[in-house]
Amino acid sequence: MLYIRNGRIKTMAGIEYPNGQILIADGRIRAVGENVEKPEGAREIDAGGHLVTPGMIDAHCHVGLFGSALRWEGDDGNEEMDPITPHLRGIDSVNPQDECFENARKGGVTTIATGPGSGNVIGGTFAALKTYGKRVDDMVMVEPLAMKIAFGENPKSSYGLNGKSPYSRMAVAALLREALFKARRYAEDLEEYENSGGGDKKRPPFDMKMEALLPVMRKQIPLKAHVHRADDICTAIRVAKEFGLKLTIDHCTDGHLITEVLAAEGYPVLVGPTFGDKTKPEVRNKTFDTVKILSDAGLQVAIITDAPVIPIERLPLCAGYAISAGLEEQKAWECITINPARIMGVDGRVGSIEPGKDADIVIHSGNPLTDIVSHPLYTIIDGKIIYQA
Known part of the structure; x- marks a missing residue:
């Protein structure tokens, strides 16, 4: 399992979480919100207040x-x-x-x-x-x-x-x-x-x-x-x-x-x-x-x-x-x-951060649409950390 915390989450599903968490298991998003608890044994990523979006x-x-x-x-x-x-x-x-x-x-x-x-x-x-x-x-x-x-x-x-x-x-x-x-x-x-x-x-x-x-x-x-x-x-x-x-x-x-x-x-x-x-x-x-x-x-x-x-x-x-x-x-x-x-x-399966969808998630250093020096800190595909800056 993978647990992302302290993220500014843009779900693309009609809601944003200024300080949210995402729980990932078996390649899928299990939960997203501001009160998602970390299960014992889950690997943790501290998003550090950075922008988190769907892939x-x-x-x-x-x-x-x-x-x-x-x-x-x-x-x-x-x-x-x-x-x-x-x-x-x-x-x-x-x-x-x-x-x-x-x-x-x-x-x-x-x-x-x-x-x-x-x-x-x-x-x-x-x-x-x-x-x-x-x-x-x-x-x-x-x-x-x-x-x-x-x-x-x-x-x-x-x-x-x-x-x-x-x-x-x-x-x-x-x-x-x-x-x-x-x-x-x-x-x-x-x-x-x-x-x-x-x-x-x-x-x-x-x-x-x-x-x-x-x-x-x-x-x-x-x-x-x-x-x-x-x-x-x-x-x-x-x-x-x-x-x-x-x-x-x-x-x-x-x-x-x-x-x-x-x-x-x-x-x-x-x-x-x-x-x-x-x-x-x-x-x-x-x-x-x-x-x-x-x-x-x-x-x-x-x-x-x-x-x-x-x-x-x-x-x-x-x-x-x-x-x-x-x-x-x-x-x-x-x-x-x-x-x-x-x-x-x-x-x-993809396009938004919602429970049940594939865990394709990006944690950005800034806003890549408005900040030319922004870059992904993490790229996660099917729940696996595929790239880490």
Whole structure:
């Protein structure tokens, strides 16, 4: 057992404890409050009055798939030989020994959604992972978590510049629709076969790509859309609505330009990477104002790093810049804890400090959203002290 005392606890569950305690046992939070007693034999951490929060969560990155300090040897996030690759699983490229995982832990990021890049129209599946483990199988929380799709410059440049389709935005949408039409027919044929009890209907010939899309068609997982430009965002929404599918809008760089559209549709939005230079035409409108504008419109918003585009450990810095653009501090915390947990569907386990949830907890030297020199003193994942400054 682990007992944390004398902490300024921000639970992200509607209550804060100026001088609270947390009891952890068997990897779970057993109790939190201001009158939690220490059981005999429990290891004690004196938080020294420091800020204690849930582990931070990045709902869109590529950690483990694009190796740090490597060239093509560690570039395992895009299979740019076929624009339609739903059968690829991001976990098969994840390298848990990549230093980005260690950096995440040192930065207080305990949960991530990681997966393929945006080189293909359909890139494969994302997974929800803890940021600690020797092998990816032991880090997985949910897999598959979402199906990556991409619009705009990235798939166009991967193929169009090499004389292949898609060359245009029309082709990107058409290739996506074609795959979804096939997947819908495959799902219908499979359902007819299963309902027939092995009668007159024949099982459709096995198709690995279509099998991978079944959870999407059955609304078990969302499409995870890489979209920057406003028109691409609207195309992603259009296609998702045509097929009645779940969708998250990732990057959402132009989101503040079509706030009314997004508010009316209500899909979750994951904003970033916003820090850094405007490296391509699609991100010419990027601004830290986007998070506040969309949050004020009532949308469920997460802040993302797209790591390694922005180093994963700088997630709280991105939230801090959103505060500098007018976002309320509490909402900024929500954007890197409970909101991404809800968007990923893992809020029953992480995202807040509540009894029964995974004991993913960070003790900070200061407030990492407003104090640039703040750093984690302890990072705890599943009740284990994974990092100590």
